[in-house]
Amino acid sequence: MSTVHLSVYRYNPESDSEPYMQDYELSGVTPDTMVLDAMIRIKAQDETLSFRRSCGEGVCGSDAININGRNSLGCITPLSILKQPVEIRPLPGMSVIRDLVVDMEPFYRQYRAVQPYLKIKDPIPEVEFRQSPEQRERLDGLYECILCGCCSTACPSFWWNPDKFLGPAALLQSYRFLADSRDQAGEERLNALEDSYKLFRCHTIMNCVQVCPKGLNPTKAIGEIKQMMVKQLI
Amino acid sequence: MGVENLDPGEPVNQDVNKVDRRRFDTLVIGAGGGGLRAALQLAQADAAVAVVSKVFPTRSHTVAAQGGMNAALANVLPDNWHWHMYDTVKGSDYLGDQDAIEYMCRAASRLVIELEHFGVPFSRLENGSIYQRPFGGQSQNFGGEQAARTCAAADRTGHAILHALYQQNIRAKTHFFDEYFAVDLIKDQQNFILGAVVISIETGQPLIIEAKTTLLATGGAGQLYRTNTNARINTGDGMAMALRAGIPLQDMEFVQFHPTGIAGKGMLISEGARGEGGYLINKDGERFMERYAPHAKDLASRDVVSRAIATEVREGRGCGPNGDHVLLKLTHLDADVILKRLPGIRDLSMTFAHVDPINKSIPVAPTAHYTMGGIPTNRYGQVVVPEFQGAEEPIPGLYAVGECACVSVHGANRLGGNSLLDIVVFGRAAGNHIIEFLGETRYHRVLDQDSVDRALEHLARWDLKGDGESVDDLRNELQRTMEDYCSVFRDHDVLDEGISKVLDISRRLEDVRLKDHSSVFNTARIEALELENLVDVACAAVNSAFARQESRGAHSRIDYPERDDKHWMKHTLYFKEGHQLDYKPVRMKPLTVEAFPPKARIY
Numbered sequence: 001m002s003t004v005h006l007s008v009y010r011y012n013p014e015s016d017s018e019p020y021m022q023d024y025e026l027s028g029v030t031p032d033t034m035v036l037d038a039m040i041r042i043k044a045q046d047e048t049l050s051f052r053r054s055c056g057e058g059v060c061g062s063d064a065i066n067i068n069g070r071n072s073l074g075c076i077t078p079l080s081i082l083k084q085p086v087e088i089r090p091l092p093g094m095s096v097i098r099d100l101v102v103d104m105e106p107f108y109r110q111y112r113a114v115q116p117y118l119k120i121k122d123p124i125p126e127v128e129f130r131q132s133p134e135q136r137e138r139l140d141g142l143y144e145c146i147l148c149g150c151c152s153t154a155c156p157s158f159w160w161n162p163d164k165f166l167g168p169a170a171l172l173q174s175y176r177f178l179a180d181s182r183d184q185a186g187e188e189r190l191n192a193l194e195d196s197y198k199l200f201r202c203h204t205i206m207n208c209v210q211v212c213p214k215g216l217n218p219t220k221a222i223g224e225i226k227q228m229m230v231k232q233l234i
Numbered sequence: 235m236g237v238e239n240l241d242p243g244e245p246v247n248q249d250v251n252k253v254d255r256r257r258f259d260t261l262v263i264g265a266g267g268g269g270l271r272a273a274l275q276l277a278q279a280d281a282a283v284a285v286v287s288k289v290f291p292t293r294s295h296t297v298a299a300q301g302g303m304n305a306a307l308a309n310v311l312p313d314n315w316h317w318h319m320y321d322t323v324k325g326s327d328y329l330g331d332q333d334a335i336e337y338m339c340r341a342a343s344r345l346v347i348e349l350e351h352f353g354v355p356f357s358r359l360e361n362g363s364i365y366q367r368p369f370g371g372q373s374q375n376f377g378g379e380q381a382a383r384t385c386a387a388a389d390r391t392g393h394a395i396l397h398a399l400y401q402q403n404i405r406a407k408t409h410f411f412d413e414y415f416a417v418d419l420i421k422d423q424q425n426f427i428l429g430a431v432v433i434s435i436e437t438g439q440p441l442i443i444e445a446k447t448t449l450l451a452t453g454g455a456g457q458l459y460r461t462n463t464n465a466r467i468n469t470g471d472g473m474a475m476a477l478r479a480g481i482p483l484q485d486m487e488f489v490q491f492h493p494t495g496i497a498g499k500g501m502l503i504s505e506g507a508r509g510e511g512g513y514l515i516n517k518d519g520e521r522f523m524e525r526y527a528p529h530a531k532d533l534a535s536r537d538v539v540s541r542a543i544a545t546e547v548r549e550g551r552g553c554g555p556n557g558d559h560v561l562l563k564l565t566h567l568d569a570d571v572i573l574k575r576l577p578g579i580r581d582l583s584m585t586f587a588h589v590d591p592i593n594k595s596i597p598v599a600p601t602a603h604y605t606m607g608g609i610p611t612n613r614y615g616q617v618v619v620p621e622f623q624g625a626e627e628p629i630p631g632l633y634a635v636g637e638c639a640c641v642s643v644h645g646a647n648r649l650g651g652n653s654l655l656d657i658v659v660f661g662r663a664a665g666n667h668i669i670e671f672l673g674e675t676r677y678h679r680v681l682d683q684d685s686v687d688r689a690l691e692h693l694a695r696w697d698l699k700g701d702g703e704s705v706d707d708l709r710n711e712l713q714r715t716m717e718d719y720c721s722v723f724r725d726h727d728v729l730d731e732g733i734s735k736v737l738d739i740s741r742r743l744e745d746v747r748l749k750d751h752s753s754v755f756n757t758a759r760i761e762a763l764e765l766e767n768l769v770d771v772a773c774a775a776v777n778s779a780f781a782r783q784e785s786r787g788a789h790s791r792i793d794y795p796e797r798d799d800k801h802w803m804k805h806t807l808y809f810k811e812g813h814q815l816d817y818k819p820v821r822m823k824p825l826t827v828e829a830f831p832p833k834a835r836i837y
Contacts, residue, residue: 014752032499032586044706047758048750052289055465057501057582059393060293076585097436098755104290117401118353128350130362136355143355143387143394147292180353 003027005085006038008049011096019096021087029079035088036063036074039100051100058213061148064091065100071150071211091149093159106162107149107169114166114174115192119185135181142176142221144214145169151208151218157201164197168208168218171199175221178228190229199225253431253690254441255681258284258409259672261429261445263416263472265291267392268636268657269451270399272615275665277406281672284443286411286432288467288760291400295453295465296657299392300578301369301506302384303349303654305342309359310366310382312374315339318383320830322652325371325535326645327787328803328832329485331821334613334641338652338659345658346385354398356387357575367509367575371535371649371837380533384651389504389578395654414441415760416471418689419448419479419632422682427479427632431689435760438753440693442686446675447631447668450476450609450617451661454637455771457764459602459721460713463495463502472638474767476609477774478692481619481629482807482816484640485607486771487779488788490648491722493539495601497559501582502603503596505650508532510575512564514543515595516551522560527837534837537647537788540600544722547599554597561595600722606648606788607778608640610807615639615664620807625818633668635660642805645820646787696762702747705762712739712765712772720776725792729780736772743769774808781815782806799832 004026011019024042036053043049052062058076065074066089068082079086094102152158152167166174174193177183193199199222208218260276262269265287276283287294306313319339323330350356350364357365364385372381387394413435420428429445452472456464473483494503513532516522526542527534543560552558564572569592572580583589583596612618615633618626636657643656719732743766750758784798785791807816822829
């Protein structure tokens with residue numbers, strides 16, 4: 001049991017002219033206490049603190065925040081590994097609605113832009129499409145994305161061009177369908193990525209890989225897409 | 235009847251009280267698997283459909299379902315839908331409605347294949363077909379050898395299905411109201427449901443969504459309990475909205491305790507872990523399920539396994555310094571099985587129990603998991619209530635599917651793998667029935683202003699200022715009370731005390747005050763509205779449990795240890811008004827096959 005100091009980003013557009021950092025002290029923190037647990041305990045004392053949360057186990061992707069300068073999920077980040085005071089801020093590069101809640105719409109828009117659904121052109125059979133375990137394995141590391149936004153909002157290219165560069169999360173999803181043996185729109189998908197921004201603003205900075213709470217590798221997926229494009233040209 | 239000739243989806247401005255109005259053919263409340271499957275059916279039929287969800291759709295709790303979805307594909311072992319039906323009826327402890335169960339089990343294979351066509355990345359067998367694993371309560375040939383019926387995408391099946399359904403809705407251009415919270419249903423004098431009053435969480439502004447049909451798909455109420463496997467959003471919102479609209483809740487005494495939540499914390503460890511060969515041991519290292527279920531052992535029904543664990547703990551054979559849990563052993567499995575088939579639960583174990591299941595057993599305990607009861611419906615998803623001559627008269631314009639509904643395919647105990655199936659089957663069925671209803675219903679009815687005003691008053695109650703108890707304290711007290719007084723084992727005295735405690739909390743709710751009265755993204759206000767919902771649902775659960783003097787499925791009465799088919803093979807109906815209870819018969823007649831009559835339930 002120990003005491004932890006936190007410094008939390010606060011901004012309420014109805015009452016604050018500008019954002020500020022507010023300090024909190026929490027006692028009775030155990031090695032198991034996660035950042036989200038701490039935020040919930042703070043909210044019990046000060047209900048004006050707003051943040052998103054749901055599953056509490058790293059599956060729903062609601063509580064992506066910036067903790068000590070690094071994007072992560074509050075619910076699976078233990079306080080015990082963090083330097084104090086623990087600085088909690090909203091995801092960078094996004095407009096803040098209130099406190100730790102940011103407007104995720106630009107992120108979701110880019111996700112929708114890659115047409116993230118299976119496209120089949122042949123008549124649909126009455127049984128499942130056959131897919132070998134090896135073909136299915138190509139989707140591992142891609143389908144697990146929880147759309148938390150940690151990667152795209154850690155990406156300088158996305159900060160600069162959130163409307164033109166699709167960002168790591170959307171590109172990972174694009175590759176998830178390009179890599180699916182069942183999808184029949186590969187050429188169309190690759191053609192749609194052909195401009196100087198959508199895909200090619202990735203400069204392999206690899207912040208996305210570093211922060212992904214699910215251990216996924218968007219930079220690798222982006223590289224695979226580029227290779228597919230080259231193959232298509234040849 | 236007066237009608238207004240406006241197109242669906244068109245904003246309507248001539249409003250009283252200056253509350254904005256939107257108008258759709260159908261309003262779907264909740265964007266988990268049930269709501270999204272229904273919305274997809276409707277959007278594909280060119281209905282104007284609005285989906286309201288208090289979280290972005292892929293944050294809905296379907297995302298956390300792990301083990302899989304049952305369908306008798308027979309890809310691994312022989313199987314057919316009739317055996318699945320038998321297992322489900324038996325699992326329900328004969329409280330499930332056999333027409334709905336037949337409908338669900340027959341539809342299962344086709345709907346799993348449809349999900350595969352939607353893009354769900356199911357795990358695969360060598361021949362390229364969908365991977366299936368054994369799960370609890372499954373048998374071949376009506377109670378014979380273990381079956382392998384659960385279609386899985388590793389141990390992230392819910393995630394895979396929810397994302398695929400959301401993606402299909404993007405394709406179908408479904409209209410989403412993300413981060414809108416539904417406050418109350420709008421109902422007119424003739425008992426027609428006309429939509430709902432919702433608020434935008436981002437702006438705090440109310441909005442009236444008018445619809446010819448409204449579908450509740452708001453999920454369960456796991457947050458009734460302090461330790462639960464559920465997301466924080468699972469607060470029984472749709473159930474409570476129904477109660478406030480005068481609609482009863484059915485079979486709310488049946489709460490499933492999952493045998494394997496991480497001890498003391500609650501994160502779910504899928505039944506798939508036992509399906510892949512894991513088993514439970516007590517402090518003596520004994521595989522104790524052999525004593526409780528000699529045939530099915532660790533793959534007996536969840537109620538049976540949870541009671542066995544609770545009994546081991548009560549009799550002093552629990553593990554840990556407090557002897558309050560048992561261990562789930564996977565260490566004898568090939569590491570590759572864990573890495574390929576159970577990667578998600580390995581992550582959860584390492585993060586929350588500091589245990590890598592490849593080389594150490596996971597501490598687990600029975601944990602509140604699933605609400606078998608809910609809003610009574612028929613197999614078309616229509617909400618049905620006792621009215622006039624019939625016990626099951628549809629409420630015009632109102633539907634419910636998934637965990638918030640009680641159709642009832644799960645009866646007194648749900649089988650693992652049947653909830654993902656339930657939401658897809660009945661989400662689709664409700665969508666189809668709504669399409670029919672819309673075909674006959676060309677115009678919106680006149681909005682009922684009284685009903686709108688009541689919802690706005692309900693909302694305005696949280697603008698009251700002053701001192702009072704906090705939402706957080708009262709919710710904690712409610713969760714502790716439910717855990718202490720309405721848990722795995724129950725009896726008369728404990729439940730009696732539970733009722734008075736929950737009623738006391740219900741009275742004190744009136745004195746709760748918010749300190750934060752701001753508009754923009756005020757989550758304190760949302761939590762207050764959720765607490766009201768939880769309290770309404772808690773009243774339903776304790777009152778229903780107190781009255782049922784038998785043990786059936788998940789409802790275990792120490793003072794009435796036997797199932798009593800003569801007096802209690804019937805569904806409970808709880809009404810909010812005066813906490814009244816009523817009962818209706820179980821639908822024993824299947825659609826085409828012979829009924830499965832009740833018999834002793836042995837695993």
